[in-house]
Amino acid sequence: MVSAAVDRPTPGVSPVAPRGARIDVQAVSHEFQVSGSALPVLADIDLHLRPGEFVALLGPSGCGKSTLLRLVAGLEPATSGVLTHDGQPITRPDPSRIVVFQDPTLFPWRTVRDNVALGLQARDVLRTQSHRVDEALGLVGLTEFANVHPHQLSGGMAQRVALARALVNDPSLLVLDEPLGKLDSLTRLTMQGELVALWQRAGFSALLVTHDVEEALFMAQRVIVLGPRPARIIAEFDNDLPYPRHRGHPRLAELRHEALRLLGLDESW
C-alpha cells in the first residue's frame, strides 16, 4: 500500500509529491432544484488542497459540507465553477478519489473480504491484485474477520472495513464525510488516531468533513470553517502542531476557542 507502485499513470502535471492529489476548487457555487425553485447550497467556494495535505471542513450541520464533498468526488457536477484533480477537471467518480461515508454502507450480502475487494473487482483487477485485499484488511486490523458478514460487526469495525475498502484502491485523495460521526466516543477517539497514522503512512491527500471541532483540530493540518447555508468559507487557519498530537496540548485549546468563536458558540465555552 505504501509503495509508490501506482498502476495508473498520474493524470496531468503533478510535479510535487507523486502520491497525494492536488485538488483545486475554484469559484464553485451549487444549488439544488427543490420543487421548481433553486435552493443555493454552496456560494463561491475556493479551496486548494496541496498534495498530501490533510484539510478539515468544519461547519454547522446542513450547511452544504457534504455537497461539496460529492462535487469533489465527482458524484455530481457543480452548478458553476471548476474543480480539478492534479489539473484535470473532475467530471465523474474515479477510484483515485475515494469517499468514506458516515454510514459504512457495506454490502450486507458480501463478506468483509468481498466488500474490501469491491473496487478491485469493479476495475477488473481483482485476479492479479487480490493480495492487496489482505494487506488492506491487515492495515485496519481486521484480518481475522475476513469471512464474516457485515451484520456481525460492531459500528467501529464496520467503519474500519469501509476504510479498508477505500485504501485497497491506493487513492490519492481520501474524502471523509463525517466517517466517525456515528461511533461511540471511545471508538471515535481511537479511530481518529488510526486515521491520522494511515494518512501519514500512505501519503494521500485527505479532505475531512466534520462538525466536531476537536476532531478537526486533532487530525487536520488546516481547518476551513464554513458558514450556514449557502455555505461560504468564513475562516481558515493552520494547525502546525506536529504529529502525533496530544489532545491536552494548550495550542489545541486556543484553536478550539477560536473555531467556536467563528461558529458563534464561544459564549457556551
Add this chain to the structure above:
Amino acid sequence: MSAVPIRQRERGQAFSDPEMLPLHPARYADDPPQAAPRAAQVQAMPSWRLGLVAAIAWFALGTITREWPNKVLGFSDWAYTDPFGSAAWIVGALILAVAALGPRAGRAGRAIRPAGAWLLAIALGLLAWEIATAKLAWLPTPFFAPPQNLVEVYIEDWRRLGDSAWHSICLLATGVAFGAVVGLATGVTIGWSRVAGYWIHPVLRFLGPVPASALLPLAFFVFPSSHAAAVFLVSLATFFPVTVLSWSGVAGVNKQYYDVARTLGASEWFLITRVAIPAALPQVFVGLFMGLGGAFSVLVTAEMMGVKSGLGWYLTWAQGWASYANMYAALLVMAVVCSSIVTLLFAVRDRVLSWQKGTVKW
C-alpha cells in the same frame, strides 16, 4: 458477534414436545458448542410417554382395521384392508422401538421424538376415517373412499399417477423458469431505466392483475400445442409477481450503495449485476413464492381444460370414471409435490440469502 446464539436457536425443532422442557445449552458450558444440545436431549430422553400412547393408537388402528369386518355393501369387499392394518401395526412397532431404545435410537430417534403428538393425531385421524367409511359406511360411497382404497390406487395405478406427476413437474418447471427469468429481467429493467419504466409500467399495471387462467381459451388457439399454451400461462402467472417485486426491490436499493460502487470505479453493468440485483434478491424470492402459488393454480386448470397429461388431467379423468379414490390419491400426490416445491424454494432462498441470517426474515 451474534452468530452463535442464532445458530443454536435455529437448531430448535419444528414441533414442540410438551414432555421435553427446553434445556438451555449454556448450562453445559463445558461441552463444545456442537455437542451441547445433543447432551441436553439425551438427558431429557429416558421416558417417552407420548410415544407409547402414539404406538398404542397405531396398534389400535391396525387391529380395528383387520378385526372389525367391513360393512358389506353392494360390491365386493375393500381390497388391501388387511395389508393396511398390518402396515399400521408396523408403524406402531417402530414407534415403540424408538420409545424403548431411548437414547440408543440414535439420530432417527432424535428426529422422530418431537413429532410424537403428530404421530398420535395421525393415527387417530386415520382411525376415524377408517371407521366412518369402511366400518360403518357413514360417509357415502363412492364419493368417500376408506384409506385402504387409496393404498389400492397407489399400488395398482402408481405408474399412471407417477407419470402424471412427472408431466406436471416438467411443465411447471419449464414455465416457472421462463417466467422467473423474464420477470427478473423486466423488473430490473423497469427499476433501472426511466424510459423502460415509462412504457412497461402502465402495461404491467393494466394487464398484470388479469388472472392467467382467464387467458386459457385465448392461449389454446394462439399456441400450436396445448402444452406450449400451458407453459405460456404458467410463466405468465410467475412473471407478474416476480416482475413487480424485482422492480420494487431494485427501486428500493439504498442509493448510497450506488455512490459507493461508483466512486470505486464501477461500470453501469457492475452496478446492475453486483449491486442492484443482489440487493433486490430478498424481494425477488418473495415474488417467486407468490408466483409459484399462481403457477400451481393455472397449471392444474390448464391440465384440466386441455393438456392431455399431468395431475390436473388425472383428476378430471378419475372424476369422469367416478373413481373418487383415484381423485383423492391424486390430490394427495399434488399436495406432496406442491409443498415439496415450496420447501425447495425456501431451501434455495436460505442458501442464497444466508447473509440475511440475523438481520431480516420473512
